Amino acid sequence: MSEPMIRLNRLTQSFDGVTVVDALSMDIEQGEIFGFLGHNGAGKTTTIQMLTTLARPASGTATVAGYDICNEPLEVRRRIGYVPENVRLYDTLTAAENLVFFARLSGVDAPARRVREVLELLDCTYLADKRVGGFSKGMRQRVGLAQAILHGPAVLFLDEPTSGLDPMGIKMLRDLVMRLNTEFGMTIFMNTHLISEIAKTCTSIAVLSHGKLVYHDRIEAVTARYGDDAALEELYLSLTPVGRLAEVA
Numbered sequence: 001m002s003e004p005m006i007r008l009n010r011l012t013q014s015f016d017g018v019t020v021v022d023a024l025s026m027d028i029e030q031g032e033i034f035g036f037l038g039h040n041g042a043g044k045t046t047t048i049q050m051l052t053t054l055a056r057p058a059s060g061t062a063t064v065a066g067y068d069i070c071n072e073p074l075e076v077r078r079r080i081g082y083v084p085e086n087v088r089l090y091d092t093l094t095a096a097e098n099l100v101f102f103a104r105l106s107g108v109d110a111p112a113r114r115v116r117e118v119l120e121l122l123d124c125t126y127l128a129d130k131r132v133g134g135f136s137k138g139m140r141q142r143v144g145l146a147q148a149i150l151h152g153p154a155v156l157f158l159d160e161p162t163s164g165l166d167p168m169g170i171k172m173l174r175d176l177v178m179r180l181n182t183e184f185g186m187t188i189f190m191n192t193h194l195i196s197e198i199a200k201t202c203t204s205i206a207v208l209s210h211g212k213l214v215y216h217d218r219i220e221a222v223t224a225r226y227g228d229d230a231a232l233e234e235l236y237l238s239l240t241p242v243g244r245l246a247e248v249a
């Protein structure tokens, strides 16, 4: 059997002596759309920051696309794209100028041509010559997505991609993520709070509670066992009890 696209091996993070990600171990296979659920402060963003090599784990490790995040961070970075919750762009530049700048930074061949290609792929050529300062959250998100895939990554990390988007924006984002997955075989790792999106998009999910992995399964197993969105919500709430949430408030 081939090696998983992402493998976490007792991945741990702590801040000021407090463990916020606690010995996570799990495998995510090539081609999966993985949904990472958990209450506010559960440790989802911290996990993504370690997997994208933005932060070094306190202990444990992980491999992404076969490379170790601690010992081979540059190899990992070449193979991943990351869309943070709040996409950072240069507001005085147009979308295309932003993207050409980022394409050059990541050493993409023929940056201007590649930017046109990616904007077409994401159906947002109309944004190319507009200054991003006036963009809505959804528009920024799409430029962020374009930026993340300029170098053709094998794995795409998305942190709360639907946060702040209206229903149409959510649907557009979902369609794009699914296209990147089916047409280009990208493995997707997505932090989300939106349970309704999970059954529509994900092939596997995990739930994090206070830094610990409390659930991980393929979506067929989840829906066979728990049924529709309402039941999924119940599953999620049962794994992150309100009493425990109060502890972190």
Ligand SMILES: Nc1ncnc2c1ncn2[C@@H]1O[C@H](COP(=O)(O)OP(=O)(O)OP(=O)(O)O)[C@@H](O)[C@H]1O
Binding pocket: 015, 016, 020, 038, 039, 040, 041, 042, 043, 044, 045, 046, 047
């Ligand atoms: N740089 C940091 N320094 C100190 N504490 C931090 C730091 N980054 C995160 N934390 C803490 O780590 C815990 C996990 O935060 P994290 O942002 O990973 O959670 P999350 O699951 O992504 O939450 P949300 O859904 O609200 O985005 C929180 O208690 C947070 O306050």
